Structures are given as C-alpha cells and as structure tokens.
Amino acid sequence: MIFNSLTYLVFLAAFCLLYWTLPRPARLLLILGSSLVFYGFWRVEYIPVMLASVTVDYVLARKINGAAGARRRGLLVLSLFTNLGLLAYFKYTIFIVDNLSSLAGLLGGDGIAPPDILLPLGISFYTFQSISYTVDVYRGHARPERSFVLFAGYVTFFPQLVAGPILRANEVIWQLDKRPAFNLEDIAAGVRRILCGLFLKVVLADNVAAYVDDAFALAPHTLSAYDVGTMCLLFGFQIYFDFSAYSHIAIGSARLMGIRFPENFNFPYSAVSPRQFWQRWHISLSSWIRDYLYLPLRGLPVRDSSEGGVPVGDAKGGESARRTGALFATWALMGLWHGAAWTFVLWGVWHAVLVLGYRLIAPAARKLRLPSALGWCATFPLIMLGWLPFRAGSIEETARLAANFSQAAKYYDPLPVGSYLLSAFPRNLNPDSYVIAAVLCLMVLVAPVVKDLYERLAAASASSRFAMETMTVVATALLVFIYLRPIRQFIYFQF
C-alpha cells in the first residue's frame, strides 16, 4: 500500500480504531493481519516469500539460542544464507545475468536472456531487519522471541515494512508486546508527523520530481555544466523529501499506536562533513551497515541500536589498509543494496572517497581551526554531485553528464555584443528549475534556524505553542488536501 493515498488513510484510521479497542492477543493478530493486508494491496503473490523469510529466522533464532560453538555459527550462516539468498535471487539475478551476458559478448559468445523476475516490495528492508535479529540473537544482544505472531508482527509491521526505518528487535518487539497506554499526546504527535510526511511527499517531492524527470530526459551532450549541477541539486532534494516523507509517515503511523521509532533523518544537507552526513541520512541503514558490516570488517566492537549512523572516533591507529578496505567494501555494498546496477556501486564508492578524503584532511582542518561553514561549503555540493549516478540511467549516461563539468564550452556560450551577460551561461532546463534549486538551497541554510526559532517560540508560552502548532496544521493540511494523489511511488520502494 502506498502511504500517499486515501486508501492508506482509511486503512490506518480503521486499524487504529481496532488497535485501541481489541485485547492483547487479538491486537497482535491484528498487527500481523493488517500488515499482510497492507502488503497484499500491492502484490499478494509475494506474501509467502516474506513469510518464508520470517519463519526461517523465527526457527533459526530459537535454535541459535540453544546451540553453542560451531553449530551456533552454522545456524547463523544458514539464516544469512537464506535471507541473502532470497535477496540475491530476487534483486540481483538479472544484474548478474546481464553482466555475464556482457562478458560473454566481449568474449565472442552469445548473450544470455535475462530471467523475468519481479522484485518483491520491501525485500531489502525486511531481509535486513531479519538478519539483524538473528545476528543480535547470535551475539546475545537480543533474546529469541517465543511468540511467532509477535516476531512476524515485528518484521512485517506495516509502517516500516516497505521502506524502513530498519528497526532492531530490541527497539520494537517489547513495544509491540506491551501496548502502551492510550495517550492523546501520541495521537496528536502521530497525526502531525503524518501531515508533515504527506506535505514533503505530495507537495514538495512530487512537484520537484517533474522537473527532474524533464531534465534527465534531455540528451546529456546538449546540457551545460550549470544544467547538470542543477539536476543534481533538484534530484538531491527530491530524494530527500521523498524518503524523509516516508520516514515521517512511518514514524507518525507507529506513534498513533503509541510505538516510538528512532529518527531516520536529521537535516542531512546541513552536514559539515561527509561523515556527519551519514550520521544524519537514512540513519537506520547507516547504523545497520555500521553494526553488521563495517565494524565486523574492521574487527571493532559493535553496538545494538539503530541510531547514531556511521561510527565516530574509530580512527585508532590512523588510516590502515584494513580500515580503508572496510570503508570501500562497506560503501560499495551499501550502494549495491540500493539497486542492482553499477551506478549505485559508483554512488557508494563516491561516498567512500568523500569519507576517506575527509579523514585525511580533517586533522589539518582542526589544527587550522577552519570554520564549520567551510565544511558545509565543501560537503554540500559534493554530496549533491554524488546523486548523479544514483539518478542517471547508466554508467555511460553518468560519464556523459559528468563530462560536462570538464569542458569550458559547457560553462560559457559566446554571444554577440549587446546580449545580456546572463545569456552567456548556457542553460537548457525549464527556467523554473534554476529558481527552485536556488530556493531549496536557501532553505537548507535557513531550515535549522527556522526550526530552532519555531521551538523557542512554541516553548515561550502555552498560547504561543497553540498558535504555532495550529498555523502549522493549517498550512500543511491545506496543501496536503489539495495535492494528495498517489501519482508517484516513493523512490525507496524500488530498493
């Protein structure tokens, strides 16, 4: 089910009504049943795949808990094999076959026809969640859940099922098990978060998306350096609005049930370094990568929380081959998690390069006491430029678009005497694109200040808080009412 729809709003209202009236055993069944209905509204045929993954991990986690030594490790490997096998089959088979086919073509052989496989919605998210559960049980960070309904409810819990946040068992299962007391504050906060998410999605993301699609439909060689820069900016904002919208709605929906999810975004474009960016962007994924991939690869102790993002202060011993290798392997795999294409790997590697670059220059920057604003000035454009392979259709298109930055002719268009100076800067996109990109960049600068001011005003007195919250609801509700249409999926659905 797509969040930005009437269907979801009706479904959520009906669910909440039942949730707060049914007794505990029925409530857990309601969570599981509703989650399956939620999933089935998109594709019923993939429910068994999800339930198979859930059942395997439920059984194996219980067995892991009672086993020791090699058997314990073997059971974990079996769980990983099952989950990663499912992911590999559904998500990467076509990619692998395509690459083998290209290789065969290079060697003079015949191409291989790609199989017809449809990616089950949310598989990247629920398999990662399942993996985190069995690994946590193996590590002793979580206890195996006795109730299948409760465990299945945790993995398939509809607010986070198809696009996260990726939650840890110890963050959610106890909340599902022990229903919190009905609280009006939770209801009000939940509705506000949902409104905020819908605003980001239907008012901002979907409208920016139209400009992005128009721009990327143009032939790369015809575009100027300014066009490509603007396209990166616009797509960077589109994906941020889109994905953070999903997280807002997921967090808000859970809050309506009295369940708290950790935050998934925290003004990522205000980050003053690439590392800080990953502590603010898709926090649950970067934390997952940290605990189940990066830190184990580095041989460092892991954590058991989906908060915090990438590690800080793990630089003991300076830059080593293992540390750098772990960084690149982690980020390349994170790129590949986003999509089965080399463009996503390139995106991941780009971020690894940024983090490595930051690691190398950070000590000198600290010594020189450079202002953090300078860090933002370097980080923001580089992060935005990184979205190019993420959005482009292929490595070739990425290279063509990126090449526009390296040619002088893509910066300057000689014009006859008497033309306006601005006409010398070649621009090919819809003129509104540049204005929108500029306004959104300005918003990045002012958003944290506005948020701070809002909170201070709201905290000043009960009446000012009432007024501020009312005005926010008026503005968001008005625009959401006018723009609510499921005309576009959330970008992260495809991952």
Add this chain to the structure above:
Amino acid sequence: MLHAVRHLGPLFAGLAVAGFVLALLLPAPQVNFSEIGLGIGTTAAFGKSSPSRHHCTTVKDAGDCIEAAQARKTDQRVLWLGASQLHAINDMQSGDRTAPQRLFDGFAPQGLDLVTFSQPNANFQEHLILFEYLRSRLAVKGLVLGAVFDDMRESGVRQSIASALDDPAVRRSLATHAAGRSILVRYGDDQSTPDAVRQDGKEYAGTPAATALDGSLQARVETTVDGWLGDLSRLWRDRGRLRSSIIHGLRQLRGAAWGLRNRLLGIDSSRWTVAVPRAQYDVNRKALAALLDSARAAGVPVLLYICPRPVDAYFPFAPERYAAFKDDIARLAAEKGALLANLEDAVKGDVWGRVDNGVGVIVTDVFHFRDAGHAQLAAALRPYLARQFLGAGK
C-alpha cells in the same frame, strides 16, 4: 479536559481553519486556463459555431472532430497541427473567423477538408503523437505544420495528448524511431506530465489520480474512493483547479519579482530576451524530423510553414538563433520532401494583440493577432495548400 485541549486543540483548530479557508477559496474567480498567455483581450476560438466541427484541441475532444469529419464524407482530408496562433483571436468581434475557419470554408467547395488541432505552447513531440493518433482515424491525406521558434523550447507532453499513447497502433508507430521511443519511455507508462510544471496555457489539471499504483488492488480501491469523494464533495472535485490556481499565483509572483528586479537594476523590461535552450530545441527538432519521416512513409504530403511574427515590433529572440531556426526548418523540409512556406512576414500592420511580457510591461503580442491577421494568414497559406494538396499551379 485540559490535557485533551492542549494536545488535540491545535490539531482540530488547524483542521477547522484549513476547512474554512478551502471553503473561502472555492468561490474565488475562476481562471480560464485555456486563455492564459494568449494576451490581453484575446479569445480562444475553435470554430465551434461552425455547423460541422473542424477545429479541436487534443485527444480529449478529438472524437468531435473525427465524427464530424466522417459525416462530411470527403476523401481529400488535410490535417493542420499548430499552436495557439491558430485558435486565438485578439479583440474578437461577432463574425470574426480564425485562419483555420476561413480556409476550411474556402476549400470545402473544392473537396478539400481541412481539420485543425491546436494547443497553447504546442511542441513537435505533441504534434508527432497527435499525427500518429489521428492519421488513420481521420484518413489523413495531407499534413500542414506550423513551426514556431518560441515553441521549440517547450518540454513535455500534456496529459490530454499523452493519453493517445494508450493506443497500441500509436505505440507501434512511435517505437520505430528514436524520438518516438524517447517519448514512450518518458510518457508511455502512465508517467504523463504532472500538472505542476507546464508552461502557461497548458492544462494544469489532468494527471490521473492513481498513476503510481500500477494496476494493483490499491489502484482500484483508490479510484473508487476518489470517485466517491468527488461525488460527495465539491471541495474534493475542485482540487485540480486549486492546484492550477496555486501554480498561476506562483507564476504571477515570479513575474512581479522579475519586474521588481528589473526596476531596481534599471533593466529595460520591454527589451527582454526569450531563451530557447539548445537541449530542448534538439528534442523538438528530432521529433519534427521523425514526424516528417513518418508522414513520408505513410505517403502523406506535408506543408511546413514558418509562422508569422510582427514585422515592426520588437521580437524577443536572439536574431542569430532565430535565423538558424529558419535555416534548420528549411533544411529539414528539403531533406524530408516537405513543401516549405516562409510566412514570417505574412501578417502585417496593426493587427497584433498586446500582452503582459511577464514582468508587468505591456508589449506587442508576437504570436496572436486580430481577425484581420487571420485573414492575412489564410490568404498567404491558400496558394500553398492548393499547390500541395489540390495540385494547383504545379
């Protein structure tokens, strides 16, 4: 009680105020979106007063023109695809006729049936789709295409034309060339141009409500609930108009901001320049080439003409770019076997309308003219039409 007011009060108060504001917005003056950008006192006239409909806009009302054309039982049918110049009449008076109306009336006795389709800010991608859609439906024997330099910067395909891509025959035809395939990739999978970004004068509302749901169970439920709410509430039904009004308001705000900038910086707002981006030009040029190829393959002769522009008024395009455009059109016509007519100077005198140039300055409208201008355009085109489609003067 106090607890409930503290937490839910702002929510209910906010929703109530939002509802009140919406109710206030509804009776607001309706903006006629089909006439945005046509200039001051300029009216969209589609020859509806004619007893037999021959001038339509898009796929939306194509059925009317197809039905009327079939009733006229003429073998020699010529399709004319163009932009708003064909349907806009400045200072329209009773009895005024557009050029398409005049030529339709003039050629009917000779057995030539001229059917026109025009849209504001039309581009050649849209013309290409419409031609493929109408070719067999109207049994087209000839094609007239107007080339407007300004429209070479137009991007996107409006929903009411993109809907032609549902027709398998149109999809098959477009799939035979790169320009068509590009259109199919962009607009062929229910990814019709969203309503937020089109230029003035294009339809703002129209994207189907549930395009992202892709034939799922939710799509059916969503369409049902959406329809049910539409039946129940005028507020819900009018959301498309409200979205359009927001875009219109933002564009006016942008114009005011540019106007203020020009005043502050001392920029002469009456000598502005409209940029025609090369990338967008390239897309439309390829679509025109594909259209000419498709017509030639179907044995449909083409008359391609460069649209009139005022001779004495400021023309807001870089002269060398406009000259290159004319050369380009001439080259394409020669390469693809189309008859070229350069009608840029065909409409003379004080017949052009007036328009706000977007920054609050009233200037000569370089695209639309009064009834007399339509008479001049019709007179200029008549010999070319006769030569190309009736064999006169060969």
